[in-house]
Amino acid sequence: MKRWGKQGSMLLLALCMVSTMLAACSGKDNNNGNNGGNNGKVEATQTPAAGEEQGSKAPDPATLNIMLWGDKPKQFDQVVAEFERRTKDTLNLKLNFTFTPQADYVNKLKLKLSAGEQVDIAFDAPWMNMNTFIAQDNYTNLDEYFNNDQYPGLKKAFGEGFLDNNRFVGADGNLHVYGVPLGQYLGDLGAIYYRKDLAENYGIGELSTYEDLLAFFDKVTENDKGMIPFVIKNDGNYGAVATIEVNKSAPVKYEKGLWPITLGPNVDGTVLIQDNKVVTASIKGEKQEAIASFPEPFNQADYSILETVREWHEKGYIEKEPIVRKDASGTFSAGRAAAMMEGLSNLDNIKAQLAAGVPSAELGVFLTAQAARDKVQPNPGYISDFRVWNFLAIPKTSINADRAMSFINWLFESQDNHDLFELGIEGTHWEAIGDDKFKYPDGVDLSQNYVFPGYMLTWNPNYIRLSENVPDNLVDAFRYLADEKTYVRSALAGFAFNQEPVKNELANPDFGTISSDELAYKLGMVPGPAEGLTKLQQKWEANGRLQADIAKIKEELIRQTQEFLDQQAAQK
């Protein structure tokens, strides 16, 4: 009895605590509700961006909370201070940037929002969290801000066509702008960065053909035993597969009506469209018979690329166990590898790192794809839905949506404004060369200089400045990349798969298993790829639950794509 008494009094105490906490929580909830309701009204009334036109009167000071990912760039505070100085009388904004490591970013964003913290601008993308948040109606519809004379910067930098390609299906089932689209080019060119000094020693000189590249690998294996000819990443991206695939002459998939589509993390599909009808579709991991009705030669599995990867493994072009290679780029710049693959946009970084690691080295750049080297238009490797990859979104809880958009408007208003965040303070961090090039000032320590990953705040096709380091033959490559004619417009451009009806099926963890099963082959670590992959295919086919989930997703995919095609046809 006495024991009960003690526990009773503790319980009392606990209840008191809980009730106060709950009261606090529900208070927060009410606030949220109000904010949501207000958003619509604020737009109708005075917009602070108009303050600039009024000129004399600066709006009330406000602080924007901006969430980006990765490490905070060096000297970033100086740039923000410069921004605040320049716009004191017009925008009167303080910027509070939060940088979060990439692995934690999405969770931190969700936690902040669920804790009721203010987030005014968040970096997000369909490959991250964006589709879910739009489906849950958590991001503000930004239609009003674009093509609006009160936001001249947005009007200037984002044309109707650009926006049309970057709309999302909202909770109301219609297409809206839910994020400010960020991107310079519709694709990135894969490039093999190699040691030109070594190539010259071997008598090959500058690499210009695929045969040169293979000869270079051969020479490295013969002459430099301790060096890895071609260092590849442990996730299989930008590696041997990517190199072999784009140098192999193969029939073009889209010409036969086969279009790729990403349905979810690790879930990839192919849709066969003929005469505006979805004939059939297949999803990675599905039974072999699913592709039987595809046009030749796509009606059977093709393992030839993975077999070539294994040959590279046997010849010693790639490491024995790339799966433990955590930092391929670092291995290259430390002089322990003769080549690696990266996006062309990283040229400057790689050049600086290699110069720091191996001062005597000379960097060569070889465009990986045959089509890119030949400047083929349209390039069959670039099937594009003309959508950019990254966006800036405004959570519905933000009370500063208008002010946030006025900041983004400022950012895209002029080349000067834009360059402040993309390149830093002119004269200190960079120097302009003409209208479209820049260089780093002499004597600047590149390892300490301001380098901003523009894809999460500033990238826009109208404001591209190339580094002076880009050699003339690569300037052509960038032009090629910027040209819309380079890209094949996907028959499904503008279509966004609505995951909601098959959410549980898409969450089947075995989709992840499929891609991890395959990884070993992409890295060339298993002998006899054709047999091994046939066995894997059998294993997936025997997985009843997975096949049932795939069937359901596929049914939904065919239904949604056909609906989309009908809609498109009706509009024409």
Add this chain to the structure above:
Amino acid sequence: MSRKIKSAGLRDLIYNRYLYALAVPAVLFSIIFAYLPMIGVSIAFMDFNPLKGIFGSEWIGLDNFSFFFRGQAWIQITLNTVLYNISFIVTGTLMSLTLAIMLTELGRNWLVRTMQSLMILPNFISWPIIGLFSVAFFTADTGVINSLLVKLGWETIAFYTDPEVWPPILVLMNLWKTAGFGAIVYMAAIVGIDKELYEAARIDGASRLSCIFRITLPLLRSTVVLLFLLSMGNIFGGNLDMIYSLVGDNTFLFRTTDTIDTYVFRALRTSGSMGMTQAIALYQSVVGFVLVIVANKVASRLDKDSALF
């Protein structure tokens, strides 16, 4: 009846108010940091939307749990998790006990103290750092171990493609990291044993070994059982930091190294559904809780003094 209980409790509370006041900080601490967060458990049954919060999100029943059992691998993974934890508990306890007894038998001098410090040291090195170093030991081309094997004229071991070698490696690594630290608890318990017992035994002609087996070990029994019961709660925990640092996304090794935590981490890394992660965490804690209760029941059957409650 109930009135009597209430008043008895109140009387006690008033009578011993200062004693109770001493407990207030601890009570507050556990309420705020252990009991209130339990409201979050409800996320496991929701289609959680961070903007709407715990009280606004939609209830979806057991959907979040079904994702884990959708995949084919869950039996293998659950088995791996439990087997690893059992072998960690058993080998860890044996090793810690042995170390503790050996060190106390050596007496107290600078050698013992140095050894003690060296044994504890690994406990403070984090798994990711050990993971980075381990690559230097295990890689095929340049690894220390394989270079040594080649020098000796033996066959090399393909550590990163052969799943069979990993269970012993993980058990050994875990011993190296935790056994020294675990020994401290036992050393403290041994110091607490009445020295007169040993003196009496010596007089009766007991050898050193029989002192250890007849006095030290029996008296350590309740400590061992206590620590065992506590570790039962984590038996479904997946040692994410350890296994992920050492193995990473190496698909070759998943058959023997994948545990609930690493599996869920990989499956949800990109989608990041809070509801699903919470569901798995709840599943792990509920099983852990049940196991602690059952083990405690068993312990109290066998020996009343050793049980927790």
